[in-house]
Amino acid sequence: MIGEDGYFGEGVARRYDESSSDMFLPGIVDTAVDVLEDLAAGGTALELGIGTGRIALPLSQRGVKVRGIDLSRAMVARLHAKPGGGAIDVTIGDFSTTQVPDTFSLVYSVFNTITNLTSQEAQVACFRNVARHLAPGGRFVVEVEVPEIRKLPPGHRIVPLYTSPTQWAFDVYDTATQSMTSNYIEVVDGRGENQSIPFRYVWPSELDLMARLAGLRLFQRWGGWTRHAFTHESTKHVSVYEKAED
Known part of the structure; x- marks a missing residue:
């Protein structure tokens, strides 16, 4: 929420x-x-x-x-x-x-x-x-x-930002609405946390x-x-x- x-x-x-x-x-x-x-x-x-x-x-x-x-x-x-x-x-x-x-x-x-x-x-x-x-x-x-939509291969919507053994981040694009979300996943002590923030490019x-x-x-x-x-x-x-x- x-x-x-x-x-x-x-x-x-x-x-x-x-x-x-x-x-x-x-x-x-x-x-x-x-x-x-x-x-x-x-x-x-x-x-x-x-x-x-x-x-x-x-x-x-x-x-x-x-x-x-x-x-x-x-x-x-x-x-x-x-x-x-x-x-x-x-x-x-x-x-x-x-x-x-x-x-x-x-x-x-x-x-x-x-x-x-x-x-x-x-x-x-x-x-x-x-x-x-x-x-x-x-x-x-x-x-x-x-x-950064030039980074999108045909038919794809996701642009990776970074990865590590405990952290991942990626953007998801909707080119029809110019909306995108930045998504962050982190694992701490074996427990995963996710955050998603919306934007409009x-x-x-x-x-x-x-x-x-x-x-x-x-x-x-x-x-x-x-x-x-x-x-x-x-x-x-x-x-x-x-x-x-x-």
């Missing part, structure tokens, strides 16, 4: 930083924060799905005032328990619809967070919600993987259309936080959308 924290309840929150440890490496975090600090341009920032503060904490340490929206109280509790985390204001709620009483020069969604919205309607609503929160000239940054061009529906325009797109070119071989993209000046 899914609780009030969605799919990121206490069990996930407790292990999240460790299970995503590669994404916490200084080289990865610092490169992303460099870009976000630059785009904030001395203004304030709002993170969608702020989680345990992987990006928000170092960005706030650069002097950028950061607020957050997140559905999971368990994840936010870990953010607030970290040094400096208590100073970051977080509103609990669905970031596709939840509003905070401020406007921002930067709103950002990193590490595939937008795919946690499992319908096209919710993703469109997210862009419209972002537009409401952006000051004129403000930017919306989305970091998300390019859908989304194409770059589809995101661009969502942005246009919300009154935003594509400002820049890179193949990653180092701002290298986005090509047909890119496995992810960092897309920057802009709200027009009044």
